[in-house]
Amino acid sequence: MKLYSAPNTCSLSPHIVLRELDLPFELVMVDNRTKRTSNGGDFRAINPKGYVAALQLDNGEVLTEGPAIVQYLADLRPEAALAPVSGSWQRVRLQEMLNYIGTEIHAGASPLFNAAIPDEVKAIFRERLFRRFGEIESTLATQDHLLGPLFGVADAYLYTVLLWMELFAIDIGRWPAIAAYMARIAASCGAGGTPGGAGGGDPDLGRDDRMLFHARQDHLTKHAGWRNPLIVSPVIA
Numbered sequence: 001m002k003l004y005s006a007p008n009t010c011s012l013s014p015h016i017v018l019r020e021l022d023l024p025f026e027l028v029m030v031d032n033r034t035k036r037t038s039n040g041g042d043f044r045a046i047n048p049k050g051y052v053a054a055l056q057l058d059n060g061e062v063l064t065e066g067p068a069i070v071q072y073l074a075d076l077r078p079e080a081a082l083a084p085v086s087g088s089w090q091r092v093r094l095q096e097m098l099n100y101i102g103t104e105i106h107a108g109a110s111p112l113f114n115a116a117i118p119d120e121v122k123a124i125f126r127e128r129l130f131r132r133f134g135e136i137e138s139t140l141a142t143q144d145h146l147l148g149p150l151f152g153v154a155d156a157y158l159y160t161v162l163l164w165m166e167l168f169a170i171d172i173g174r175w176p177a178i179a180a181y182m183a184r185i186a187a188s189c190g191a192g193g194t195p196g197g198a199g200g201g202d203p204d205l206g207r208d209d210r211m212l213f214h215a216r217q218d219h220l221t222k223h224a225g226w227r228n229p230l231i232v233s234p235v236i237a
């Protein structure tokens, strides 16, 4: 399998899930501006939609859309329990949560990346996002993860999109349960393993995870002009 990914984007979510499941994969980085891949290819030939994440299977099939990718991956290793069993009511709850993150948080945050949207309009989107954070705060005040006590694919997705709040100077500390949740996940990543702790002790994995989770500032400095073309286009959620 190949995961097509770009720094500081939603593709971190399937990357976390791949690490957590300890599945073999090749990471191919995409320059979102030029659509060139780190292995010298044209990313649009892989995913005509032109955005990450994309997962290319060994049979050549390409799967896109983060919520679909993470569920596909989780089902490859059901024993890891990163997603409830397909067909179960709990699985429907997971789909409800993934859709909520995708449409309310991920897409809800998108206008904040848009340099063409004036600050007073962005304030409307921020307030809307903050209402969503209030809902998540209530959930995380009573349980460690989104769907119960255990880390799962929805947590990989939420963690990924909440990392962006730093870019918008939104202090996640305003929501103490969310802040504690982010710190717990970051700490388990920083220990050299992945959020649930799998893979700790593997020096390569540790190095890669440190690159993933602790080079965000570095990334921001190097890619100060980075703009996501998808989200730079005027988006009114």
Ligand SMILES: N[C@@H](CCC(=O)N[C@@H](CS)C(=O)NCC(=O)O)C(=O)O
Binding pocket: 006, 009, 010, 011, 032, 049, 050, 051, 052, 053, 064, 065, 066, 067, 102, 228, 229, 230, 231
């Ligand atoms: N609906 C897609 C959205 C993916 C998406 O927004 N990808 C962004 C990064 S977070 C991207 O690569 N944008 C670049 C572009 O559209 O050119 C999903 O949920 O996977």
